[in-house]
Amino acid sequence: MGAIVCEVFATSCLKACDGFTRWVPAALSIAGYCCAFYLLSQTMRTIPTGLVYAIWSGVGIVLISAIGFVFFKQSLDLPAIIGIALIMLGVLVINLFSRSTQI
Helix, strand or coil, X not given: CHHHHHHHHHXXXXXXCCCCCCHHHHHHHHHHHHHHHHHHHXXXXXXXXXXXXXXXXXXXXXXXXXXXXXXXXXXXXXXXXXXXXXXXXXXXXXHHHCHHHCC
């Protein structure tokens, strides 16, 4: 969960840094990604890489889409919403039914 939070924070800062022209959000973005990848690597010690990445990227996509909508006033069309819903469904299926994620 920590890796996901750090990645979403870093991606939000990446948007706010405006192409690395604003140094505070740019530095926060770099720090957030470093933290996210460190935490992600720790998770991969016990859970298979494919599952870790699927959960990390899937939840990250959903959260960053919500943040983009709320804070950056970005809108999503129906196909995007359906796609995000399918991603959420996939993450739920992995977490609820796969024995591969159990430590």
